[in-house]
Amino acid sequence: MMKISLYLRLSALICGSFASTATAAPPAITHLYPAGAQRGTTTEVTAAGTLDATTKVWVSGVGVSAEVAKGKFAVTVAKDATPGTYWLRAHNAEGASALRPFVVGVLPEVTEKEPNDDFKKPHVLNDLAVTINGRLEKSGDVDCFAVPLKKGQTLVASLQANRVLNSPMDGMLQILSADGFVVEENNDFHGLDPQLAFTAKKDGTYIARVYAFPAAPDASIRYFGSDACVYRLTLTTGAFADFALPVREPDAPPQADIWGWNLPKSGKRLLVPKLAPGEAFAALSDPEIANPVPLRVEPHPHFVDVDQRDRLAHKYEAPFSLTARLHAKGLAQRIPLSLKKGQALTLQVESRTLGLAVNPVIEVFDKDEKRVARAEPAKLNGDSVLSFNPPADGAYSIAVSDLYGGGGGARDVFALRVLEAKPDYDLTVAADRFTLTPGTPTTIPVKINRQNEFAKNVEISAEGLPEGVKLEAAKPAKAQAGVLTVSLTAEKPWSGSFRLIGTIKGEPKYQRTARFALTESDDTTADLWLTVTAPPKK
Template identity: 40%
Template sequence: MPNHLGASLHSSPATLDLKFTVRLRPLKSMPHLCGSVGASKLLVCGYKRDPPRLSKMNIALLKDSGMRLCFWRQSFILVLFLTGFASADLFAAKPELSYLHPAGAQRGTTVSVEAAGKNATWPPQVLTDRAGITVEPEKDKGKLKITVDSDAVPGVYWVRLHNDEGASPLRPFVVGTLSEMNEKEPNNDYRKPQLLETTTVIVNGRINGRSDVDTFAVKLAAGQTLVASMAANEVLGSPMDAILEVTSPNGFRLAFNHDTYNLDPQVVFTAEEAGTYLVRTFAFPSKPNQSISFSASASYVYRLTLTTAAFVDHAFPLAASQNHPTEIELRGWNIPQPVRFYTVPLSSNHEDVAPLFHPELGNTTLIKTVPHAVTVESAVNDAGHPQPIQLPMTISGSISEERDEDWYQFTAKKGQKVEFRAESWALGFPLDPLIRLTDANGKRLAQVDDINRSQRDAVLSHTIPADGDYRLMIRDLNRDGGFRYVYRLSGTLPQADFNLKLAADAFTLTPGTALEIPVTVGRLHGYGGEISITAVDLPEGVTATTVVSKKKGDTAKSVKLQLTSATGPVSGPIRIVGTVAGETPLSRTAEATITGFTATTAAPWLTVLKPAEAK
């Protein structure tokens, strides 16, 4: 006869596995009783001696879940009474999603994906941020089937799991154009690498195990250029700082890179001789610790692009106009002439970025679109020959060699506010821009380097002291230069404006209790108007207050929006919008930083729980 009481309930989809175990000495004269009554489960066991020692927390847990405890002096009976799956409500929890693996797929394919996280209930519902992929939970817990449309736009798609209790964080899934494969272990030993049948493929892998070194063998012809580019920390949020190296078959290092796109490495290697070469990757933790050693984890997932075909480093210019088609050049490696030049069409909805992709390209790149004129630096634009520009304008340029400086000249009037924003480092390039504003005689008026300690790009704002010509210089802080030292320099005459920010991208509302959502108000360039802020696209039954942010006082920089509901459960994405009426109406949507990333979302998730009396 068993010496414990064990119960396991398996409910249908919306449910969980309930396991309860108590170890006691069985009463010799009493048989082990276990049965069921009606629609409820009744489990009974008899025991001699004293009842088990249960902590206050455990007793409270049993009481809250509808379980009934009955004790006797010499012997006792423990009765577990479960009614209407009350315990399922107790143990139900919102879904978790730490990462997806594999973290991407080729257009027109279907893959089975691990959805990492503790999920007591399965299956959840799934949200994607846009059309192009279909995500379905599989029968096995923690598995998703993701189908990618053949015409899906390549790039990052955001996936969120949700149920009646809440929602997981958004996590990225990348759609690509190349064929893909999964890493196969063991491949640690350089003498026994994973052999790749093609030189153009995306490998989905992970560094899992402290001594894990993933090794891949590729065959190259003499003069052939291989691009090995990893997406891990920057794109997928993997907590790893990866290293890539290309070696000879006997392990002699021929090329190496640590950080190209922030913490993600990229190696460009040209084979001097035909033969088999090894590509190896391993990692440190993204957050340094005292160990100063290699690191690994199941969450160290990556996508490694290996290609001898076309691979784009950047599109030049680095910006396209929203007002007319823009001719751009794709710069990188192995790019054939027919696809080197590309026309960015007009965007009907004036989106801020446009994806650039082609079946012959090994990767997808994004180009920023702007509502004003764009241009590129001229062949000669040194201090003695500044390039004329007219604000507002976005200029794309390159610090092509060491000690290079690019100079621009513009005309402005007294009292005008001008703002110049130099972007490079945030775009994944090595340039650390320094910009300087002078008058026509060379007198320095302002100079800036980094935005802050964590952002190496530069923003210069200045009020013009007198009518006349002015000059702006840009260079690398360390006087470096090269092919990838490109920049996007935006010169504008800033107008008063505002933005709205949220501290979280998911919220939970209890029926009958008001939910307060703090909204931070950013007043740009002295904006002083009153801003009406409310929530729209709300789930059925949810109402929101409208609050006003005034120029001065407690509401100038932040407000608290209240949402209420009498019923539930219901959930969905919402928007929080600020509007200003008048001759020049403005409307801005609040954005929240996605947990663990620098990317933002304008569609935070709202969960309305089931009313307490309905649980």
């Protein structure tokens, strides 16, 4: 019996080794650790999931590349790579994994050292500007980091976990004195991720402590942890950006003022980089600032009045945008404008999307102060959109307030966008990965989301496919179809990224790119994947 048992175990081991090196199924990745790296470095990254010896890695954007070495990813970040979130996808001859986020940072990076559960035995940090790659790997796990501070120094502590990395945790962040007393704490600053700024009242060593509850609440009463609870904790006494405000100056390139902590007293103003086609947000970064910050770039007039100096000095006409602040708790910010009957508008207020504090409510009042329209966030930590068609010519006002009566803080800032509701469209797909074999086509339904009675015929083409992979669009059953089905065929095996592009004949301004809504975050991607597998053996 012992010989038979040994034989079976050896057979299983040999078969398992063969399976790990043979291409049998598409790779799968649940999370990456560490989930980021500093510019100008090469980092060894563990990809949790299933990989084989033929696995390769595709990375979105420019300046980041990855190779598979000994079952791990070697991720190389160029010195001039733009800070922010990139997306990694593992693939082989059978298919591809879902996209996983990987963050490129500015500061030096270290990996958490265990054991560090006890604040009396923390991971000691000597650098006051660092990003820590950590993980709450089991139930009850707590991570503590010791930081020396001088009286008057402000330490910014910012945790990336659920919102950026899709970690299944609701993080808590505390600053403790050396003897264990909580002197500052935060929860849910950016969605479920905490952030705080603490100013030391005396010299000493302080402890940054991280722990978590499950992002999806359950009946447990202990601190939450799992192998997937990966995080990035930035600790710095240097400059840290909170948000950006656009600057409109005649005869000058687009610039933005940066607001945050530990910035120069004269402030910090950055140039706004040119956007790629179809992009609405610019990522502003600077070597002297610990983090990038997003800024929406508008194609129409944009006014800034966070100090309530010029609010009534402008004559607002759609389309326009206004960045403003709620100056007191429970107070609504009013914006007057004159409208005509039938002038269909779309009103959008962004704050939570930008990482700011307002949970926006939009109200429209007529000249008699009668409320004629209202909208509030459709979900927790969401922003608001309101479609409004004036019932009569006249004077109106748009009121923006906080759903929970907030206001009065430096971060109670919002951006109001008043847009003409013109006919338009966008494209979405229900999947981001597709597989076919030579001689057997695969079909992709592309949904045309028509807005404001958009009635033009949309044509679909592909960008990034090689010769030998052909796309054909089926003729829609009716004009102005809501769905167009495209068919892909191939002559030989291939694997790669591609995009689906919508166009209107003779009107280049209507070019749109199909996007897929990522299932584990609020992000979308235009980078689809096609795998053409080898034909089955006869």
